[in-house]
Amino acid sequence: MNRPSYRRLGVDERRRQLLERGAELFTSHPYDELSMSKIAAEVGISKALLYHYFPSKQAYFEETLSAWAEQLRERTEPDPDLPPIEQLKGSLDAFLALVEENAIAYKNLIRSAAGVTEIRELIDEVRLKTAQRILEALYAQEPPPKARTAISGWLWFMDGACLNWIEHRDIERTELRDLLLGVLMGALLAADAVPDLA
Protein backbone atom coordinates (compact mmCIF):
# COMPACT_ATOMS: atom_id res chain seq x y z
CA MET A 1 0.00 0.00 0.00
CA ASN A 2 1.73 3.11 1.36
CA ARG A 3 5.31 3.41 0.30
CA PRO A 4 7.60 3.70 3.33
CA SER A 5 8.15 7.32 4.31
CA TYR A 6 11.83 6.72 5.01
CA ARG A 7 14.47 4.13 4.20
CA ARG A 8 15.78 2.20 7.14
CA LEU A 9 19.50 1.44 6.97
CA GLY A 10 21.77 -0.74 9.10
CA VAL A 11 23.76 1.10 11.73
CA ASP A 12 27.11 0.56 10.04
CA GLU A 13 25.85 1.56 6.64
CA ARG A 14 24.18 4.74 7.91
CA ARG A 15 27.20 5.63 9.95
CA ARG A 16 29.51 5.20 6.99
CA GLN A 17 27.25 7.37 4.86
CA LEU A 18 27.14 10.13 7.46
CA LEU A 19 30.91 10.16 7.88
CA GLU A 20 31.38 10.23 4.13
CA ARG A 21 28.94 13.04 3.43
CA GLY A 22 30.10 14.87 6.54
CA ALA A 23 33.67 14.84 5.31
CA GLU A 24 32.55 16.29 1.99
CA LEU A 25 30.52 19.02 3.63
CA PHE A 26 32.90 19.95 6.42
CA THR A 27 35.87 20.22 4.08
CA SER A 28 34.04 22.39 1.61
CA HIS A 29 32.30 24.79 4.00
CA PRO A 30 33.41 26.67 7.11
CA TYR A 31 32.37 24.91 10.29
CA ASP A 32 30.13 27.67 11.57
CA GLU A 33 28.29 28.02 8.28
CA LEU A 34 27.14 24.42 8.47
CA SER A 35 24.24 23.86 10.84
CA MET A 36 23.21 20.38 11.86
CA SER A 37 19.80 21.03 10.33
CA LYS A 38 21.36 21.91 6.99
CA ILE A 39 23.56 18.83 7.03
CA ALA A 40 20.59 16.64 7.88
CA ALA A 41 18.56 18.18 5.09
CA GLU A 42 21.46 17.73 2.68
CA VAL A 43 21.78 14.05 3.54
CA GLY A 44 18.02 13.59 3.52
CA ILE A 45 17.47 12.62 7.12
CA SER A 46 16.27 14.33 10.27
CA LYS A 47 18.53 16.30 12.54
CA ALA A 48 17.66 14.00 15.41
CA LEU A 49 19.16 11.06 13.55
CA LEU A 50 22.42 12.92 13.24
CA TYR A 51 22.43 13.28 17.01
CA HIS A 52 21.58 9.62 17.34
CA TYR A 53 24.84 8.73 15.62
CA PHE A 54 27.05 11.50 17.01
CA PRO A 55 26.86 13.07 20.45
CA SER A 56 27.52 16.63 19.26
CA LYS A 57 28.42 18.72 16.24
CA GLN A 58 32.02 18.91 17.41
CA ALA A 59 32.31 15.17 17.83
CA TYR A 60 30.78 14.65 14.40
CA PHE A 61 33.29 17.08 12.96
CA GLU A 62 36.19 15.36 14.68
CA GLU A 63 35.23 11.89 13.52
CA THR A 64 34.67 13.21 10.07
CA LEU A 65 38.21 14.51 9.91
CA SER A 66 39.89 11.60 11.62
CA ALA A 67 40.78 9.91 8.36
CA TRP A 68 42.37 13.11 7.18
CA ALA A 69 44.29 13.46 10.45
CA GLU A 70 45.51 9.90 10.16
CA GLN A 71 46.81 10.63 6.70
CA LEU A 72 48.59 13.70 7.99
CA ARG A 73 50.27 11.70 10.71
CA GLU A 74 51.35 8.96 8.34
CA ARG A 75 52.57 11.07 5.49
CA THR A 76 54.58 13.46 7.63
CA GLU A 77 56.21 10.73 9.65
CA PRO A 78 59.95 11.34 9.13
CA ASP A 79 62.33 8.68 7.92
CA PRO A 80 64.55 7.96 10.95
CA ASP A 81 67.46 6.82 8.77
CA LEU A 82 67.94 10.27 7.31
CA PRO A 83 69.84 13.12 8.96
CA PRO A 84 67.62 15.57 10.89
CA ILE A 85 67.61 18.22 8.23
CA GLU A 86 66.50 15.75 5.60
CA GLN A 87 63.84 14.36 7.89
CA LEU A 88 62.45 17.82 8.33
CA LYS A 89 62.63 18.50 4.63
CA GLY A 90 60.71 15.34 3.89
CA SER A 91 58.03 16.02 6.45
CA LEU A 92 57.60 19.54 5.17
CA ASP A 93 57.26 18.31 1.61
CA ALA A 94 54.64 15.81 2.64
CA PHE A 95 52.76 18.41 4.65
CA LEU A 96 52.74 20.94 1.86
CA ALA A 97 51.61 18.33 -0.62
CA LEU A 98 48.71 17.46 1.63
CA VAL A 99 47.81 21.10 2.03
CA GLU A 100 47.93 21.61 -1.71
CA GLU A 101 45.71 18.60 -2.32
CA ASN A 102 43.18 19.79 0.22
CA ALA A 103 43.54 23.52 -0.13
CA ILE A 104 39.94 24.44 0.56
CA ALA A 105 39.67 22.05 3.48
CA TYR A 106 42.90 23.39 4.94
CA LYS A 107 41.71 26.94 4.57
CA ASN A 108 38.41 26.21 6.24
CA LEU A 109 40.15 24.27 8.97
CA ILE A 110 42.58 27.02 9.91
CA ARG A 111 40.15 29.83 9.43
CA SER A 112 37.10 28.54 11.20
CA ALA A 113 37.30 25.15 12.81
CA ALA A 114 39.89 26.22 15.33
CA GLY A 115 37.30 28.43 16.95
CA VAL A 116 35.58 25.49 18.50
CA THR A 117 37.41 24.81 21.69
CA GLU A 118 37.79 21.08 21.24
CA ILE A 119 38.93 21.33 17.67
CA ARG A 120 41.33 24.11 18.52
CA GLU A 121 42.79 21.94 21.22
CA LEU A 122 43.16 19.21 18.65
CA ILE A 123 45.06 21.52 16.35
CA ASP A 124 47.08 22.95 19.21
CA GLU A 125 47.99 19.41 20.07
CA VAL A 126 49.16 18.73 16.55
CA ARG A 127 51.23 21.91 16.65
CA LEU A 128 52.65 21.05 20.05
CA LYS A 129 53.56 17.53 18.99
CA THR A 130 55.15 18.82 15.85
CA ALA A 131 57.12 21.33 17.87
CA GLN A 132 58.25 18.63 20.25
CA ARG A 133 59.22 16.39 17.39
CA ILE A 134 61.34 19.12 15.94
CA LEU A 135 62.84 20.12 19.27
CA GLU A 136 63.66 16.53 20.13
CA ALA A 137 65.30 16.06 16.80
CA LEU A 138 67.38 19.17 17.37
CA TYR A 139 68.17 19.09 21.08
CA ALA A 140 69.16 16.29 23.38
CA GLN A 141 67.99 18.04 26.54
CA GLU A 142 65.36 20.56 27.50
CA PRO A 143 65.28 23.30 24.86
CA PRO A 144 66.01 26.89 25.91
CA PRO A 145 62.97 29.21 26.23
CA LYS A 146 63.93 31.28 23.23
CA ALA A 147 64.19 28.21 21.04
CA ARG A 148 60.80 27.02 22.26
CA THR A 149 59.27 30.40 21.49
CA ALA A 150 60.93 30.43 18.11
CA ILE A 151 59.59 27.01 17.16
CA SER A 152 56.15 27.92 18.39
CA GLY A 153 56.19 31.05 16.30
CA TRP A 154 57.51 29.15 13.33
CA LEU A 155 54.55 26.79 13.34
CA TRP A 156 52.26 29.81 13.15
CA PHE A 157 54.46 31.15 10.38
CA MET A 158 53.82 27.93 8.52
CA ASP A 159 50.05 28.31 8.67
CA GLY A 160 50.21 31.96 7.70
CA ALA A 161 52.53 31.26 4.80
CA CYS A 162 50.43 28.32 3.65
CA LEU A 163 47.28 30.41 3.65
CA ASN A 164 49.04 33.10 1.66
CA TRP A 165 50.39 30.47 -0.70
CA ILE A 166 46.98 28.96 -1.28
CA GLU A 167 45.49 32.40 -1.76
CA HIS A 168 47.97 33.55 -4.40
CA ARG A 169 49.43 30.34 -5.79
CA ASP A 170 52.31 32.23 -7.34
CA ILE A 171 55.25 30.36 -5.86
CA GLU A 172 56.27 26.73 -6.20
CA ARG A 173 55.80 24.21 -3.46
CA THR A 174 59.53 23.58 -3.28
CA GLU A 175 60.15 27.29 -3.00
CA LEU A 176 57.78 27.50 -0.09
CA ARG A 177 59.37 24.46 1.49
CA ASP A 178 62.81 26.06 1.25
CA LEU A 179 61.44 29.31 2.57
CA LEU A 180 60.01 27.51 5.58
CA LEU A 181 63.24 25.63 6.16
CA GLY A 182 65.25 28.82 5.85
CA VAL A 183 63.00 30.67 8.23
CA LEU A 184 63.29 27.89 10.76
CA MET A 185 67.04 28.11 10.61
CA GLY A 186 66.84 31.87 10.78
CA ALA A 187 64.57 31.65 13.78
CA LEU A 188 66.90 29.32 15.65
CA LEU A 189 69.81 31.52 14.72
CA ALA A 190 67.99 34.59 15.98
CA ALA A 191 67.25 32.70 19.16
CA ASP A 192 70.97 32.09 19.69
CA ALA A 193 70.02 28.48 19.68
CA VAL A 194 71.39 26.80 16.60
CA PRO A 195 71.98 23.18 17.52
CA ASP A 196 74.60 20.87 16.09
CA LEU A 197 73.33 19.60 12.81
CA ALA A 198 76.45 18.55 10.98
Add this chain to the structure above:
Amino acid sequence: MNRPSYRRLGVDERRRQLLERGAELFTSHPYDELSMSKIAAEVGISKALLYHYFPSKQAYFEETLSAWAEQLRERTEPDPDLPPIEQLKGSLDAFLALVEENAIAYKNLIRSAAGVTEIRELIDEVRLKTAQRILEALYAQEPPPKARTAISGWLWFMDGACLNWIEHRDIERTELRDLLLGVLMGALLAADAVPDLA
Protein backbone atom coordinates in the same frame (compact mmCIF):
# COMPACT_ATOMS: atom_id res chain seq x y z
CA MET B 1 4.51 59.22 43.74
CA ASN B 2 6.01 56.24 41.89
CA ARG B 3 9.76 56.25 41.61
CA PRO B 4 10.83 56.05 37.96
CA SER B 5 11.44 52.46 36.85
CA TYR B 6 14.49 53.40 34.85
CA ARG B 7 16.96 56.25 34.66
CA ARG B 8 16.92 58.21 31.47
CA LEU B 9 20.35 59.39 30.33
CA GLY B 10 21.43 61.74 27.58
CA VAL B 11 22.56 60.08 24.38
CA ASP B 12 26.21 61.04 24.78
CA GLU B 13 26.38 60.00 28.38
CA ARG B 14 24.76 56.62 27.75
CA ARG B 15 26.94 56.03 24.75
CA ARG B 16 30.07 56.80 26.68
CA GLN B 17 29.01 54.44 29.45
CA LEU B 18 28.29 51.61 27.03
CA LEU B 19 31.62 52.01 25.27
CA GLU B 20 33.44 52.10 28.58
CA ARG B 21 31.77 49.04 30.08
CA GLY B 22 31.94 47.25 26.75
CA ALA B 23 35.67 47.73 26.59
CA GLU B 24 36.03 46.25 30.06
CA LEU B 25 33.90 43.25 29.24
CA PHE B 26 35.20 42.52 25.76
CA THR B 27 38.82 42.68 26.84
CA SER B 28 38.30 40.38 29.81
CA HIS B 29 36.13 37.70 28.18
CA PRO B 30 36.25 35.87 24.85
CA TYR B 31 33.94 37.41 22.29
CA ASP B 32 31.69 34.43 21.85
CA GLU B 33 31.18 33.93 25.57
CA LEU B 34 29.62 37.38 25.86
CA SER B 35 26.02 37.56 24.67
CA MET B 36 24.32 40.86 24.14
CA SER B 37 21.78 39.89 26.79
CA LYS B 38 24.51 39.28 29.33
CA ILE B 39 26.17 42.57 28.55
CA ALA B 40 22.86 44.39 28.86
CA ALA B 41 22.14 42.71 32.17
CA GLU B 42 25.63 43.54 33.37
CA VAL B 43 25.19 47.21 32.52
CA GLY B 44 21.66 47.22 33.91
CA ILE B 45 19.75 48.05 30.74
CA SER B 46 17.70 46.12 28.21
CA LYS B 47 19.23 44.37 25.24
CA ALA B 48 17.11 46.49 22.92
CA LEU B 49 18.82 49.62 24.18
CA LEU B 50 22.17 48.15 23.27
CA TYR B 51 20.88 47.71 19.75
CA HIS B 52 19.54 51.24 19.80
CA TYR B 53 23.09 52.53 20.24
CA PHE B 54 24.95 49.99 18.12
CA PRO B 55 23.73 48.31 14.95
CA SER B 56 25.20 44.90 15.75
CA LYS B 57 27.35 42.99 18.20
CA GLN B 58 30.26 43.15 15.81
CA ALA B 59 29.97 46.93 15.41
CA TYR B 60 29.71 47.34 19.16
CA PHE B 61 32.81 45.23 19.60
CA GLU B 62 34.70 47.16 16.98
CA GLU B 63 33.80 50.56 18.41
CA THR B 64 34.66 49.30 21.85
CA LEU B 65 38.12 48.39 20.67
CA SER B 66 38.63 51.43 18.52
CA ALA B 67 40.39 53.31 21.27
CA TRP B 68 42.70 50.38 21.69
CA ALA B 69 43.25 50.17 17.94
CA GLU B 70 43.94 53.88 17.80
CA GLN B 71 46.55 53.47 20.48
CA LEU B 72 48.08 50.61 18.55
CA ARG B 73 48.26 52.71 15.43
CA GLU B 74 49.75 55.70 17.23
CA ARG B 75 52.26 53.88 19.35
CA THR B 76 53.56 51.73 16.53
CA GLU B 77 53.81 54.61 14.09
CA PRO B 78 57.46 54.58 13.07
CA ASP B 79 59.69 57.65 13.28
CA PRO B 80 60.36 58.58 9.64
CA ASP B 81 63.69 60.21 10.50
CA LEU B 82 65.19 56.90 11.57
CA PRO B 83 66.65 54.29 9.22
CA PRO B 84 64.20 51.51 8.29
CA ILE B 85 65.67 48.96 10.69
CA GLU B 86 65.36 51.36 13.59
CA GLN B 87 61.83 52.25 12.59
CA LEU B 88 60.87 48.61 12.67
CA LYS B 89 62.64 48.09 15.96
CA GLY B 90 60.75 50.97 17.51
CA SER B 91 57.41 49.79 16.19
CA LEU B 92 58.05 46.30 17.47
CA ASP B 93 58.99 47.59 20.89
CA ALA B 94 55.83 49.63 21.06
CA PHE B 95 53.73 46.72 19.90
CA LEU B 96 55.19 44.30 22.41
CA ALA B 97 54.76 46.82 25.21
CA LEU B 98 51.11 47.16 24.29
CA VAL B 99 50.67 43.40 24.20
CA GLU B 100 52.33 43.07 27.58
CA GLU B 101 50.10 45.75 29.07
CA ASN B 102 46.98 44.09 27.71
CA ALA B 103 48.00 40.47 27.84
CA ILE B 104 44.58 39.04 28.64
CA ALA B 105 42.83 41.15 26.06
CA TYR B 106 45.42 40.19 23.45
CA LYS B 107 45.03 36.52 24.27
CA ASN B 108 41.26 36.68 24.03
CA LEU B 109 41.50 38.56 20.79
CA ILE B 110 43.80 36.09 19.07
CA ARG B 111 42.03 33.06 20.48
CA SER B 112 38.58 34.16 19.41
CA ALA B 113 39.99 35.17 16.08
CA ALA B 114 40.16 31.68 14.72
CA GLY B 115 36.51 30.95 15.12
CA VAL B 116 34.58 34.18 15.06
CA THR B 117 34.30 35.42 11.53
CA GLU B 118 33.97 39.07 12.46
CA ILE B 119 37.10 39.17 14.55
CA ARG B 120 39.05 37.18 12.04
CA GLU B 121 38.30 39.70 9.35
CA LEU B 122 39.30 42.51 11.67
CA ILE B 123 42.63 40.91 12.47
CA ASP B 124 43.23 39.89 8.89
CA GLU B 125 42.79 43.51 7.94
CA VAL B 126 45.26 44.68 10.56
CA ARG B 127 47.71 42.03 9.45
CA LEU B 128 47.32 42.98 5.82
CA LYS B 129 47.79 46.67 6.50
CA THR B 130 50.83 46.01 8.65
CA ALA B 131 52.31 43.79 5.97
CA GLN B 132 51.75 46.49 3.39
CA ARG B 133 53.36 49.08 5.62
CA ILE B 134 56.42 46.92 6.04
CA LEU B 135 56.61 46.03 2.38
CA GLU B 136 56.27 49.65 1.36
CA ALA B 137 59.08 50.59 3.70
CA LEU B 138 61.31 47.88 2.30
CA TYR B 139 60.51 47.89 -1.40
CA ALA B 140 59.97 50.68 -3.78
CA GLN B 141 57.92 48.63 -6.21
CA GLU B 142 55.66 45.62 -6.02
CA PRO B 143 57.25 43.08 -3.70
CA PRO B 144 58.22 39.68 -5.07
CA PRO B 145 55.78 36.85 -4.22
CA LYS B 146 58.21 35.09 -1.94
CA ALA B 147 58.81 38.25 0.06
CA ARG B 148 55.09 38.80 0.36
CA THR B 149 54.57 35.26 1.58
CA ALA B 150 57.47 35.64 3.99
CA ILE B 151 56.08 38.83 5.50
CA SER B 152 52.64 37.34 5.78
CA GLY B 153 54.04 34.31 7.56
CA TRP B 154 56.14 36.52 9.80
CA LEU B 155 53.07 38.35 11.06
CA TRP B 156 51.60 35.02 12.08
CA PHE B 157 54.92 34.16 13.68
CA MET B 158 54.57 37.29 15.74
CA ASP B 159 51.18 36.29 17.09
CA GLY B 160 52.30 32.75 17.82
CA ALA B 161 55.44 33.93 19.55
CA CYS B 162 53.53 36.55 21.54
CA LEU B 163 51.03 33.97 22.75
CA ASN B 164 53.88 31.70 23.77
CA TRP B 165 55.58 34.61 25.47
CA ILE B 166 52.48 35.58 27.41
CA GLU B 167 51.92 31.96 28.34
CA HIS B 168 55.39 31.29 29.70
CA ARG B 169 56.79 34.74 30.46
CA ASP B 170 60.30 33.34 30.64
CA ILE B 171 62.05 35.63 28.18
CA GLU B 172 62.55 39.39 28.22
CA ARG B 173 60.61 41.72 25.97
CA THR B 174 63.81 42.91 24.34
CA GLU B 175 64.84 39.33 23.71
CA LEU B 176 61.54 38.66 21.99
CA ARG B 177 61.88 41.85 19.99
CA ASP B 178 65.32 40.83 18.78
CA LEU B 179 64.05 37.35 18.01
CA LEU B 180 61.26 38.82 15.89
CA LEU B 181 63.63 41.15 14.11
CA GLY B 182 66.07 38.35 13.47
CA VAL B 183 63.36 36.09 12.16
CA LEU B 184 62.14 38.79 9.81
CA MET B 185 65.61 39.21 8.42
CA GLY B 186 66.00 35.46 8.22
CA ALA B 187 62.67 35.20 6.42
CA LEU B 188 63.61 37.81 3.84
CA LEU B 189 66.99 36.15 3.44
CA ALA B 190 65.35 32.79 2.92
CA ALA B 191 63.06 34.42 0.38
CA ASP B 192 66.12 35.65 -1.57
CA ALA B 193 64.64 39.06 -1.04
CA VAL B 194 66.83 41.06 1.26
CA PRO B 195 66.30 44.70 0.39
CA ASP B 196 68.88 47.44 0.70
CA LEU B 197 68.82 48.62 4.24
CA ALA B 198 72.24 50.14 4.76
Add this chain to the structure above:
DNA sequence: TTGCTTGTTGACCGTCGGTTGATAACCGTA
Protein backbone atom coordinates in the same frame (compact mmCIF):
# COMPACT_ATOMS: atom_id res chain seq x y z
C1' DT C 1 -0.89 -11.64 9.74
C1' DT C 2 1.15 -10.60 13.96
C1' DG C 3 4.55 -8.97 16.96
C1' DC C 4 9.06 -7.39 18.20
C1' DT C 5 13.26 -4.77 17.56
C1' DT C 6 15.22 -0.53 16.75
C1' DG C 7 16.20 2.95 13.14
C1' DT C 8 13.99 7.10 12.66
C1' DT C 9 11.26 11.24 13.29
C1' DG C 10 8.41 15.64 14.65
C1' DA C 11 7.95 18.51 18.27
C1' DC C 12 10.10 20.61 21.73
C1' DC C 13 13.75 23.41 24.85
C1' DG C 14 16.85 27.29 26.04
C1' DT C 15 19.84 30.69 23.98
C1' DC C 16 21.63 33.31 20.44
C1' DG C 17 21.74 37.96 17.47
C1' DG C 18 18.49 41.12 16.08
C1' DT C 19 13.66 43.89 15.43
C1' DT C 20 9.52 46.50 16.65
C1' DG C 21 5.70 49.04 18.63
C1' DA C 22 4.27 50.68 22.86
C1' DT C 23 5.60 53.09 27.17
C1' DA C 24 7.26 56.30 30.33
C1' DA C 25 10.94 59.70 31.91
C1' DC C 26 12.14 64.18 31.45
C1' DC C 27 11.86 69.04 29.77
C1' DG C 28 9.63 73.37 28.12
C1' DT C 29 5.83 75.87 28.73
C1' DA C 30 1.65 78.09 30.95
Add this chain to the structure above:
DNA sequence: TACGGTTATCAACCGACGGTCAACAAGCAA
Protein backbone atom coordinates in the same frame (compact mmCIF):
# COMPACT_ATOMS: atom_id res chain seq x y z
C1' DT D 1 0.98 72.49 39.27
C1' DA D 2 -0.52 70.55 35.22
C1' DC D 3 0.06 69.32 30.54
C1' DG D 4 1.98 68.00 26.01
C1' DG D 5 5.73 66.65 23.10
C1' DT D 6 10.09 64.52 22.48
C1' DT D 7 12.57 60.44 22.66
C1' DA D 8 15.21 57.27 25.67
C1' DT D 9 13.89 52.97 27.02
C1' DC D 10 11.76 48.38 27.36
C1' DA D 11 8.88 43.96 26.97
C1' DA D 12 7.70 40.91 23.62
C1' DC D 13 8.72 38.99 19.66
C1' DC D 14 11.37 36.63 15.43
C1' DG D 15 14.04 32.99 12.96
C1' DA D 16 17.97 30.00 13.57
C1' DC D 17 21.08 27.70 16.30
C1' DG D 18 22.76 23.18 19.08
C1' DG D 19 20.64 19.68 21.44
C1' DT D 20 16.79 16.34 23.62
C1' DC D 21 12.94 13.02 23.86
C1' DA D 22 8.89 10.26 23.57
C1' DA D 23 6.60 8.09 20.10
C1' DC D 24 6.21 6.09 15.49
C1' DA D 25 7.07 2.81 11.78
C1' DA D 26 10.28 -0.13 8.69
C1' DG D 27 11.72 -4.44 8.30
C1' DC D 28 12.45 -9.12 9.84
C1' DA D 29 11.02 -13.55 12.18
C1' DA D 30 7.18 -16.40 13.56
